[in-house]
Amino acid sequence: MTEDIFDAGGSLEERILGGLDEEQREVASTLSGPLCVLAGAGTGKTRAITHRIAYGVHSGVYSPQRLLAVTFTARAAAEMRSRLRDLGVANVQARTFHAAALRQLQFFWPQAIGGTLPSLLDHKANMIAEASRRLRLSTDRASIRDLAAEIEWAKVSMLTPANYLENAQGRGTPGGFDLTAVSRVFQAYEDIKTDRNVIDFEDVLLITVGILQEDPKVAATVREQYRHFVVDEYQDVSPLQQRLLDLWLGGRDELCVVGDASQTIYSFTGASPKHLLGFKAQFPAATVVKLIRDYRSTPQVVKLANELLGSRRSGGPVADAAWAPPLKLVAQRPTGPEPRFMECPDDEAEAAVVAGRIQELLNGGVKASEIAILFRTNGQSEAYEQALASAGIGYQLRGGERFFARKEVRDAILQLRAATRAVAEGPQEALGQIVRDIVASLGYTEAAPHSGGALRERWESLAALVALADELAVSRGESFTLAEFVNELQERSVAQHAPTVQGVTLASLHAAKGLEWDAVFLVGLSEGLMPISFADTPEDVDEERRLLYVGITRAREHLNLSWSTARTPGGRANRKPSRFLDGLRPDSVASANARSKTGPTRRKAAAPASCRVCGSMLGSGAERKVGRCNQCPPTYEEQTFDALRQWRLDEAKSADVPAYVVFTDATLTAIAEAKPSSLEELAVLAGIGPSKLERYGEAVLAVLAESSEL
Incomplete structure (x- = not known):
């Protein structure tokens, strides 16, 4: 049945809005004009906006067929439709940006362009590999993935191959290639798509935007169809998605947006919270409501989450301007256990300790489906899969077989x-x-x-x-x-809205967004993994902090944070706990105070700030790692670089991790150009920390020695 809105007594307002708190009720009862909802983690944002839609439909303000609710994943859209059905509203369109645009494109293509809509390309990899071969560029699976991500970023940023180069400065060396090579791959990829009469997912948005801009009749039809819009996770919109939304609106202001800048964790895909943060400037008459009552987590978990964001230090004018003041959550649940901090001697021991703690929770009545192990990279999952299997505990790997x-x-x-x-x-x-x-x-x-x-x-x-x-x-x-x-x-x-499976969830922190569990284990919280080693600008480090915040706020009651001091049993204990835990761990207050006097990080001396070839200032972290700007040609020998890339590929396959986890492309380039002959010379290169020196140092030197003899 629905939430008894038809059978219960009282007014319509009481039946639909009666169970909401004061701020949620304000959201649900504000049915017209621009509305911006700043909703912290666990504050019931989905409940507020679905009740708003239901109240608007049942009161006659909204026609369900003329309201479009947009979110970022098919699962979230399905969840919203399910909740709306439970509220007696079954005909509202709740879709992702891509699904909504594709539906419009399929309908309007014959009249706007003519002919048959091209086929939709599921994966870019094969065509990018072909584009690279046409240009005689040597690629592997990791570099193709990186090139695909860069092309996706370019397209959602509304760049073309013609203007990519001038707008991508500071992007480093995607896939190990300079930006000129990337722009040529981008153009070749677009040419192949045209030849094969296919379009990719970004094209769906781009072509829909083009039709709405160029065809007034189509634009008028869409605006007549949809009078009211709701956009969830608004902090994650890209410039392209925002442009599409603007065209749907056509100058109107019947828009409700919901988001939290502190949960912006997809900047690398082109997502930006600037539209959420600038909503009041775009719509001066907008109502802004803050949801800060956290119904998900205990006061202990909420306190840790607030302290994590509150302990952020200045990263300079650019980073500070991009950092939004966080919402301070107020816990509504009864008190619970304090978060546990666990330091372990090595990765294997950490996995065993976590499995043992999970067994304790299972014995205490916590369901396996209400427990999650969250990590920074997918390559970290294997140790926990083995530990859980050895303990006879079932698990499911989020991102595995659907x-x-x-x-x-x-x-x-x-x-x-x-x-x-x-x-x-x-x-x-x-x-x-x-x-x-x-x-x-x-x-x-x-x-x-x-x-x-x-x-x-x-x-x-x-x-x-x-x-x-x-x-x-x-x-x-x-x-x-x-x-x-x-x-x-x-x-x-x-x-892909799967029901709950009874097993411990293993997932990356990115994949955990939008989910929650009774017990959460945040593992591998050491420097180099949290923040990740290639987060080499203050803005990148801030995003890593937000990512950890998302992980903490997934927990309802039990929260465990752990790290290891060495990678392997008996290895050198040279790992340090994440800087984000300074001041949060019970034993770290003193070290945090010391750090505030000496600087915010444990990093080695800064990499060169000017190009060693032409002397110009280096703009990106990748350039500083290499010590050379993108405009100057590389100085390494091709055979040396190819040998290092092949070694990295073999190492990544052996460990079942992405290639960049071994070494980023910028670090690999720096090694090839410097050609160190000792561990001491290798250690001074940017991107070579103590753990990577211990794990890979001898192998890298062997590759360099062998390639020099050829």
Whole structure:
């Protein structure tokens, strides 16, 4: 059933708005004019905006077909649609920017451009690899990925191959190539797409923007269709998405935006909080509401999150101008346990300690699905997978095989669909029991199997479907049928809105955005991983701080923060805990006070500030690492650089990590140009910290020695 808005007594306002706090109620009852909602983590922003939409529709202010709600992931859009259905509003369009633009493009292409819409390219890698081969550039999987990311950034920044070079200064060496080479790859990639009659995801937005700008009739039709707009996660909009939104609005101001600048963690993709922070300047009459009551986390977790942002020190005029004053959250939950800080001797010991602590939580009644291990890079997951497996604890790797792609899930949906007619003709049972009976033939039982491995994973998938059936039977009412459940599964499959699986979640901090758990383990919190080693500007370090903030605010009650002092058992204990923990760890107040007098970081002396070739000032961290500006040609020998890249690729494959985790392209270039002959000479290069020197130093020197003999 819905939230009883039809059956409950009282006025419409009381039925829809009665359960909201004062600030949420202000959001939900402000139905016209520009509205900016600054919503901290866990403050109920989705609840506020879905109730706003429901209140507007039920009061007649909004026509559901003429309101467009935009968010950034298909999962979030599906969640919003589900909540709106529960509030009795089923016809509102809740989509991602890309999905909304693609739908418009498919409709208007014949009349605006003519012919058939080109095919949509799922992945850029193959075409970028072909573009590189045409230009006789040597690439590997890591460099192709980096080039793809750079081209995506250029396109969402509304740059073309013709003007990329002049607007990309300071971007370093994407994929290990200078910016001139990148612009040529960009042009070749666009040419190949044209030849093959395909478009990529960024083209969907670009072409839609072009049509709306050039065709007044199409623009008028879209603006007639959509009168009101809601944009969630507004801190993550790119210049291209903002341009599309402006064209949808067409000078009108019926816009509600929701966001939190302190959760901006996708700047590398072109996202910028400047539109959120400048909303009042763009719309002077806008109402601004701050949501700061945190209903998710205990006071102890909220306090740590506030202190993390509050302990940020000045990074200079540019960084300070980009840093938004954070919202100070106010916890609403009862008191809970203090966050735990754990220092471990090595990575293996850290994983074992975390697995042991998780077992304690499981024994204490915390569900496995309510526990998460979050890390900075995906390459860190293996140690925790092994530790959990050794302890007999089930887990799911977020970003692994998609739930609806699993064989047992596909088989279950087929059987459920086949049973819809028979169930409709027979006596009615509870939906949950019907689903249990149908999936029993696939291996579902009421009790979980004691064994692990594939049998347990299959049971977990089927149990998740059963639990979803029980959940929807409660939220949608007893009349919710099996046929409707199958349709719900189909919609969730398209949106990749998976139900909850009973297993500990392993995920990167970026992948954890928008999720929450009862217990969160933030692992690997040492310098070089948090902040990551290639965060070499104050602005980059600020983004890493925000990323850790996102991780902390995922926890409802139990929060554990850990790091190791060495990579391997018996290795040199030369790792330091993350600078972000200074003053937050119980034993770090003194060291934090000392650091405030000597400087904000533990970094070695700054890399050269001027080009060693032409003497010009170096603008980016990548240039400073190399000691040479992008305009000056590289001084390394090609065979040396190729040998180092091949070694890095082999090392990355062996460790199952991205190539940049071994060494960034800028560091690799610096090594090739300096050609150090000893560990001491290697250690002075920017990007070579103690841990990387210990792990890779001898191997790098061997590669250099071998290449010099060729």
